[in-house]
Amino acid sequence: MGKEFKFDVEAIRAQFPACKLEVGGAPIAYLDGPGGTQVPQRVLDRIVKYLVEENANEGGNFKAGRLGEILEEEARVAAADFLGCEQGEIGFSNSSTQNNVNFAHALARRFEPGAKILTNQLEHQCNYAPWIHLGMDGFNTEVVKMDTVTQQIDMDDFKAKLTPDTKLVSLNWASNGLGTVTDVKKLIAMAHEVGALTVVDAVHYAAHFPIDVKDIDTDVLVCSAYKWFGPHLGVIYMKKDLIEEMGFYNVMCEDIATGPRRFHMGTPQYELLTGMTEAVNFVASVGEEYADCFEEELKGLTGRRRNVVAGMTAFDHYESGLAKQLRDGLRAIPGVHVFGPAEGEARTPTVVFTVDGFTTDEVSQMLGDRGINSWHGDYYAVQIMKAMGVYDKGGMVRLGLAPYVTQSDIDRTLYAVRQLVAGA
Ligand SMILES: Cc1ncc(COP(=O)(O)O)c(C=O)c1O
Incomplete structure (x- = not known):
């Protein structure tokens, strides 16, 4: 059994200059990660x-x-x-x-x-x-x-x-x-x-x-x-x-x-x-911090490869918990339809949904106005949208986790969708 895993999201955010940007006095919630992540200072x-x-x-x-x-x-x-x-x-x-x-x-x-x-x-x-x-x-x-x-x-x-x-x-x-x-x-x-x-x-x-x-x-x-x-x-x-x-x-x-x-x-x-x-190197530097939590996953690995695997494993552990909260929270809102495989099946921390009575453009616009970056449409997953019958209806709204996304970002997002549905 390795060390207990406790992810320090603030230590990650401190490395991303974009995390200091605000809209309306609140930090931007970067839930558009599947379209591309933010970049740490060391890469710049x-x-x-x-x-x-x-x-x-x-x-x-x-x-x-x-x-x-x-x-x-x-x-x-x-x-x-x-x-x-x-x-x-x-x-x-x-x-x-x-x-x-x-x-x-x-x-x-x-x-x-x-x-x-x-x-x-x-x-x-x-x-x-x-x-x-x-x-x-x-x-x-x-x-x-x-x-x-x-x-x-x-x-x-x-x-x-x-x-x-x-x-x-x-x-x-x-x-x-x-x-x-x-x-x-x-x-x-x-x-x-x-x-x-x-x-x-x-x-x-x-x-x-x-x-x-x-x-x-x-x-x-x-x-x-x-x-x-x-x-x-x-x-x-x-x-x-x-x-x-x-x-x-x-x-x-x-x-x-x-x-x-x-x-x-x-x-x-x-x-x-x-x-x-x-x-x-950034992923590996995070991995170095958390390697002791993942002894089993890292067996036989050495050097930067070991730290890369540790870093990505740490991101997975952190993001999957928040994504589950986001899915559960959205499902609890009347008129919201969450797509994706059944709970328990393998999945990424990417959450896609539609809201009855609102176009996907309207939902993402409302989120964007509140400093919550999302994506909407088909995201070039065109065959999926056609098979699911939403291609001609504006596709879906997509929110994706990244290691700099916080609990507060998730709470704000759920609050915003609840308010939209309630007509507030
Ligand atoms: C699953 C998947 N494949 C391929 C691509 C395209 O990658 P690129 O822009 O590097 O061509 C994307 C971009 O969003 C993607 O999400």
Whole structure:
């Protein structure tokens, strides 16, 4: 049994300059985390340091010119610690969507015409549209249904569609539209049994839980640093052998055509790479504080990887308690409908709902006027909104937890929705 877990939210908030901002005399409640988190001072400082002291294209015969390659490698090592892999298995681009589009272009060269691709309705467009596009380009893309009652993947449909001619399976680890967490490890094993490659969208999952890509054994995984305290940068993991086999579109220079440099599409975003490295260091610094509480979860881990897992585990423990209060509080308000999987099922601390008699735009506007940042609409989880029958009705309202969100933020939000419904 480790030390008792008691999360110091004020110590976290002190590190985020945005937490000092107010609307109407109250601190802003940042419940828009699933759209992107706030950024700690140390990440901002690191980006400024790069732009002031280290700014140069790589390859110049001067101090800063020699740094680019080193900073890029540091970023790969940091992302590898975040995901649990080797640094040679990491690549970067401006977003997860861009990484998937690049991957799709590479696959289009590799697959035989007619190759079968499976995607599913739980996906964000990032891990849906690239595969639908390949379907328009002569491949055979099929969409696995979601079960609108359990709000999870329809396993009967998945099993029926996963046939020996399937070459790629896209999977969503956690839905930004509903908070549903999918048992991707099980589905990846099934996909591998028929010889298919797998690509996991971990953009929403990575903001709340530690990731071990080797444990789930996916071939490819994408996530985005701006969802976990970093800048707008897409991170892609790909198994080493697959990187070497993949014919990426790039500028065909011999010296960038090997290893993770095969992902390069021009000059890397060095300032964002340094910011991402610092975001990983931020998570690890929190983990160092709480590692003693999670001895079981950290068995066999060392160094920064251990602290990253401890940090993400601490965030999960803190956020899941507040999210449950938020769901329970909303459900108790007449006319409020909370979506997402049943209590007890795996889920992220993201809470989605609608309010009878109000559009989602009106609800989020009312919250925004009170300094409570939410999101509304489809958040690019378009297939979910269509399946749930709310796409043409303004989608849903979304509130998401982050480690700097407080009990008071939750109480204020519930009070505001109660007042809205009461017509106060
Ligand atoms: C689940 C999920 N996948 C993919 C994305 C897209 O990520 P990016 O903006 O890096 O392309 C998002 C962004 O909200 C997301 O929540």
